[in-house]
Amino acid sequence: QVLAANPYFSTVLDILRNGLTWRPSAATGKVYPDISRVYYESVHQVLTGQKTAPQAAAALERELVQMTGLKGPVNTESAR
Secondary structure (H helix, E strand, C coil), X not given: XXXXXXCCXXXXXXXXXXXXXXXXXXXXXXXXHHHHHHHHHHHHHHHCCCCCHXXXXXXXXXXXXXXXXXXXXXXXXXXX
16 A cells, blocks of 8 residues: 555665665775765865865875775675
8 A cells, every 4th residue: 555655665665775875884894984084184175275176086086095905986786
């Protein structure tokens, strides 16, 4: 009855079960606090004019590669 009255619920349920990572910590594990900090600092540097967005993004990428050992996008499929 609930699905008949709200057919989109089946889509929402599928997303919750299979297509959603609640927090980046699922993909980054124990280094999540450090990753969160360097991301925040990078955004802050752009907003305060200390760096341009491309400069901050390049520096952030270098730090993330150093912290995680990963190069390129993280495979979030394995985190689900």
